[in-house]
Amino acid sequence: VQGDRIHRELYPMVAELAKMAAKQNINFTLDAEEADRLALSLQLLEKLARDPATAGWTGLGLAVQAYQKRGEAVVGWLGDMARETNRRLMVRLVKGAYWDSEVKRAQVDGQPDYPVFTTKQATDVSYLTCAEALIETGPLIYPQFATHNAHSLAAIDLMAKRAGRTDYEFQRLHGMGVALYKAAGRERAVRIYAPVGAHQDLLPYLVRRLLENGANTSFVHSFLDEDVPAERIATDPYTLLAAAPSRHPRIPPPPALYGASRVNSRGLDFSQREVRERITGAIAELDKAGPMAAGSIIAGKAQTAKGEDVRAPADAARVIGRVASATDADIEAAYASALEYQPHWNAIGGAKRADILEAMANAMEQDTDRLIAILAREGGKTLDDCIAEVREAVDFCRYYAVEAETKFKGLETLPGPAGETNGLEMMGRGVFVCISPWNFPLAIFTGQIAGALAAGNTVLAKPAEQTPLIAFEAVKLFHAAGLPVEALHLLTGDGKVGGKLTGDPRCGGVAFTGSTEVARIINRTLAAKNGPIVPLIAETGGLNALFCDTTALKEQVVDDVIMSGFRSAGQRCSALRILFLPHETADDIIEMIKGAMDVMIVGDPADPSTDVGPIIDAEARKTLDDHFAKMSAAGFAAWQRDIGALREAGTFFGPAIVELPSLSHIDKEVFGPILHVIRYDPDDIEKIGGELSAKGYGLTLGVHSRLEGFAEKVKATVRAGNVYVNRSIIGAVVGVQPFGGSGLSGTGPKAGGPHYLARFATERAVTVNIAAQGGDPTLLNL
Template sequence: MTESLFSLTHQDPLTILRVKLRSTYIADEQVCMDALLKSLDLSLDKRTQMSAQAASLVRHVRNHSSPTMMEKFLGEYGLSTKEGVALMCMAEALLRVPDKATIDALIEDKVQAGDWSSHLGHSNSSLINSSTWALLVTGKLLAPVDAEKVGSAMRGLVKRVGEPVVRMAVAQAMKELGSQFVLGRTMKEATWRAKKLTAQGYTHSYDMLGEAARTAEDADRYFESYSAAIVDLIPHCNNDDIRNNPGISVKLSALHPRYEWSQRERVLTELVPKVLALALQTKAANMGFNIDAEEADRLDISLDVIAAVLAAPELSGWHGFGVVVQAFSKRAPWVLDWLYELARSLDRKIMVRLVKGAYWDAEIKRAQVIGLTDFPVFTRKANTDVSYLACAKKMLAMNDLIYAQFATHNAHSVAAILQLAGDKHAYEFQRLHGMGESLHASVMAQGGIRCRVYAPVGAHQDLLAYLVRRLLENGANSSFVHQLVNPEIAPETIAQDPINVVLERLEQGLSCRSHAIVRPQDLFAQNLASHRKNAKGWDITDAPTIALMQSAREHLNPSYWQAQPLVARFEGTLEAPHWVINPAVGGERVGQVHMSSKEQVEAALQVAPLGQAEWLAMPLAERVACFEKAADLYEDNATELFAILAKEAGKTWLDAVGELREAVDFARFYAQEMASGPQVQGRGVITCISPWNFPLAIFSGQIFAALAGGNAILAKPAGQTNLVAYKAVQLMHAAGIPAAAVQFLPGGPHEVGVPITSDARVNGVCFTGSTATAQHINTAMATNLAADAVLIAETGGLNAMVVDSTALPEQVVRDVLASAFQSAGQRCSALRMLYLQEDIADKVLQMLYGAMDELTLGNPWHLHTDVGPVIDAPAKTKIEQYILQHSVAGRLLKHLSAPTNGLFVGPAVIKLNGIEDLKEEVFGPVLHVATFAAKDLDQVVKSINAQGYGLTFGVHTRVDARVEQLIKGVHAGNTYVNRNQIGAVVGSQPFGGEGLSGTGPKAGGPQYVQRLRKPFRVKACAPSGHLVSLDQVQKAIDSLPSKGLLEWQKCSNRVSELTQIFGSQANQLKDLCRNPVLLPGPTGELNQLSTVARGVVLCLGPNRHSALLQAQTALAQGNGVVMVANDLNLPKCDLPLVVIQGQLAATDIVALSGYHAVTANSDAGYQRQLRQALAKKVGPLLPLISETADPQRYTMERHLCIDTTAAGGNASLIAAGE
């Protein structure tokens, strides 16, 4: 357990409280609520008085004052309307967009999305009513007009997009919107605007707008901004009582670019002096100084910083140091206890601002994403309100050392505190500028109670994120502000007692937690069809979790691991061992590997069919249980697996945790696939060849999938990562999977790889690796294996990301860093080519360079390491030579230095004209950058597609129409919008590419296991008839675009069209490409799996029946078809279909071009010739489809993942909040 900076013993009260605080991080919500209710101990009479006073306050506010413009706005355009969400998205992006064309595109995109005239007459405010949108057209406020005029104005606005007056009007409207929440652009302007309220007795707490720092330059700028703001406030600190002077709020994450637990030592060394310097400034001015609350994963380090600063002797005797506590946190009461004990131990008096909490939706999503056992925050609004009351009561009892500051716009919270409090001078209320004015005015009128306004200060371009957050928090139907302006909601309803709400649920036998929010472990068990348990998460920002992980692996450092072939029933001798060297530490021996001998390979091939029989003889329930047990064993042995991944593969803590979770997800996902799929025969023996970059996850995923398909496995891991693969197979066998069903064959490509991919006893290969190796395997299989032997290959990619000028640079830099440099760039999905719109390129690149400077390169055994080593010396040499080549050519923009002890390569950024300059994938921490003009976006798409790869693709934009344009235009297996493009999640984001990037189907998707099962086939026959000319077939292929191929792919009723031509038999066809499937995933993220046509399919029959079946099935998926077979006399039709009588020589398909698949159901000899001919083609691996009636074989899968919270928060989750 990590201790704070100052000296503590294990019996020290602060230590005890810190332990208790940490233990409630993700505690059970019911347990927390029981403790809170017990601590409140309020009688029913007391609670009734509170609610009655709250209702009285609501009536008084409604009868004696008018809501602010912003309150009216939120009442009309809340999160329950798509117009409100469109407004939020436009407000978030508009003011930062520099170029006119993109501004116009953004306005058009958001305005067209709404039914604006439906809001007319709902508000008595001329601005909110018709003039909200008249403002967008004319740039000035107008009197109310009728509905038709507003509708006409909006239609006219869309037509006039592009005119300067529209652009200026919308920008002015957004600024007006923002000014309702921001007191001034500068501190001088803010204090001038504050004079009116100051004269009425209000005080202010000022906050300099800005988000977390990404670079040291950002952090320095924020420090100077805070320091200058303090200087500007000195003339306004005229009262001896610090409580009557203004204050300032400081965001610690704005003052350090790596404000996170993994960088704790650096943060405490660098940040504490900065914060202390600001605190001393405010002390000298007799001003309040508040440390803002941060995300849940930063609370622990925030407490360390707070303790270190407050312990400074120079702050003795000052009562202005303040801390913000968030009531939605399950740790909030313990934070208060800890702060009180800290103040007591240091003989200080401090201020504590109690808030409900910000970024609740982000906390929910993070817990789901990383697989926590529960949430760090309460999931129901009433629970947070109860927590707020309990914390308020606790704070009021601590008033000897804590000056309580209650930030709330909620009438019940205000009434409760008025009832609970004694001394009116022992606390104050706080509200946000622009919100809660009438409520707080009512409180002020009672006399003697202080009220303070939290006042953001900053330029228009800095208000965006803050503005959207306020819109989100106050625009939900359940928010007090939203309800207050709705006259249809009775005051008694608004003022209801949250304790009653909680108790009523308990009396009804209901859980106190929200059932609308899926718990992390149930993320993939949201319906009857899916009951999969989510993989266990390890939160490496949580001090107790880190301490346990570190303690558990102490005995493993140093440690040696052994690996050897695992061949059933083989009793021969082992080959001499090879040493495994840690890539991060030069010369450090990690373990030994005995490679497979020829005899062991042959023995494995012989026994594998027996292993398949043994596996299939087990009842289905037992096989499923084996997978579930293997998943559990992986989690139980996590410490050792993490250690091997770090020592052998150079995995950082973050990557090791992600890899293990993915392997566990594969086991449970494929268990579900096995249990729910058709119980047909497997193909036989499947060779699984996995890469070193995911030596546990991909290795395990291939094996579990092939087993689920009913096969026996010959598993060959990459030569660099045999140790972790060996451990995985041991755990599989321990879980009950027969030794003969999964045999482990470590060894080189020639000694092991060649025989197990070119032996006729093998029925298929699952391969992940380079494109060139996949092509070699394909050739070997075509020559030696059955023609229908399956090859599933996932290969590399020249993965691109396109960023336009509406994107938020901070988000872009965050996602580019992860996509390009996490795992030292050694991911198939890693970003290789970044396209930046020229209008923002310089700004984004400068921020990217600064963020790169903050990365820590080093031994992945240490938590603080961000970037580990590359895998081996040849890789290091190749990457370094590539970087040097571009450096000599003057194209190297940025290159970090790297540690010399170990196989490290410093992340690099290289300037190119475009992706066409990128001749091959550089598998390491190298990012290429090109710029583009907004008008040339289509050309960028063409350039990306022209390279022939199609693995991952990223987009950053706020313009929905551009998202649509890019996801339809770019040919990629996995597309990510407004997030990074790595880390696909099993079952949620099935992964795999197309073109040169792979064959499909996607790993962790619905088709993978099916491809490994023995398929149903139509009875084969030999081809007959005259040979058709190559030229005739090529012309037929070339003619398909003119026959309406693109229109056919867009057709929504293809099966109906085919029925008219082929008759009633076509009614049996399935069109898989019509309806995308939504897949489960965390809140705030859309995951959609689609199928698309392959393109042009050669249907080679050879007889009429098989040719018609092939053509119909291919056409139903949107493909163009060239049929070459006998006895084909089809009626003329308006379809992308060409019919040629005869047969095609198998060797001719090598010379043909423009087709994407071949399907035939011929005799074995002709099928083999076709397979061999296809293997000779240069380019993507084209399929030979013998499962002619299976519609999946005529399609490709594409996955789309959108971060729907990128514009600032999760509108749907907040709107649905209970």
């Protein structure tokens, strides 16, 4: 996505290293890592190959991963490049070391398939196919075969002999494959790769090698196992592939990640130019159409007259829509329609409601590009955040569809005495009020609605006043997808509209996501109103912390801190607020975080290269300004990224770090990109963790450590609804990481989890005395 920057900043350094290597006449190989960086690697290699400053040098090379499905095509491209530039290239062929990471990334990102093969035999055949292509390319390619596999070694020797080539080499890792190359008589004809560095840097690498070689499919593992016969070790992979040519049966394609129950939501790969151009085109189309007209939707009829301007957070001069607020008459009409229709909606059953929820999910997926455009303009969300939000909304609909079908299918028979039947069923409570936040104006808006609808309720939905346009668009989509207009009504406006909705005696329950203060107001309103005693499902904020010990990998800590603290401009309820660093490593990690913050791109969220967008509005930014000024005035070490003129263009705020001497200086969440850092002794985790829990929040918690015992101690000490170990603390996935906290962070149950719908429902037990009808046929037929 930031390819221009790679060429501008990284390439000059790579080119300088290449010149140094050429001057010393030593080899210089660009290594291979993630599949989504392959195109960039090839671009860098091409520039190096065409650089006249290293003309005549034959040491330039590239590592090619055979487990990638593009491996053979890359080899062909390299041959063409070598001929076109008349430069001999070294090509190091490897099978690939990060197969599991590629599988996970494709699943998480919702890709249509994997960039790598899913079986060992397919990878082995790909390796030999690429090897043969390298040998047949001719002398402008110098093949380097990195392998610890006896069959691969023998097959490549045979290929080379048939082609009459002797200009190639084998490679092995230091400490591995020694017996193999000794048995093959090649101890002196193999290049040995050895990692160089301090033990703390090499440990993850060495652990990775141990895991690979301990795997059941590993050649080295089998080679050293005396119980495995030699014939099995050297089995022909072509034979194995012919016997099992399909993908791995236990690794379904990413869309089938969740099995037959539901389809994984579809993602977008912004590393592909076509995808970037398509989305930027959708945004341009939205801009060209002019301001959207929006407002309440009552029984399918939009009320858009006399709307007020909605401006883009990233550009105060850009009016993106005009929205009319709900009137008292709108609220009355919505309640009357929803109340009248609710018995019918409840009676159609969970299976039929599930079909409609599936249709809603499909409608959003089909209109992804336009939804992304609205989210980027109205919510100020970066494109990565936009697609993640659309996918979460889709996942909510599909997950709750499954829950509706399985848990709302009528009477569930219960055990009991002979002569009677006993059953239990769940049904909707009535009319649910759903009040959603501006930071996830589509995902949480949809999740609340889908949960309430799935349980048999009709819904009055009030979106945040800052983001009504995306809600208006979503409701139109849902109605068009087949959701009865009487089942869902949209009521736009400020907090006064929400107050009228929650204070109405006809309210059957409230789902709310937002601040702890507003949740308290709603709770008091529900307690004081006439009518039934109804549930409040509230998800609020948190003082979310991440604890590191001295074993934590610094680079991984920094990556996850940047992601957790500054993605979405820190405007997530799960975002990192307090980072606890050991005294011994704090200085290094803080400097690394500052360095990462320096290179983050803050700017227009509609630009695919942007990392951090604006704050939602001027009021929210003022809260951040005031807090940072207060911390600075108190004498705490504070640092803020300078964003220059951006601050005046929209409601941008430079990401910031504040060092605090202790937890006593922060008592509540500051909603934005301000990271608080506290230095501590990990041995004091029980004391410090207790102090954090005493603040009353309990939403997300992170741990970075290579010691399982430390992670367990943190988890036992600090209250939190979602705990993440050695990863970021944001990005909970529906049905995978059910989300929600306790205490000041919410009431539960967790959104996107198996207990969520029950809170939207009421239960009814039904007992029938069948003995009074002539007897129990089940008993009499024994």
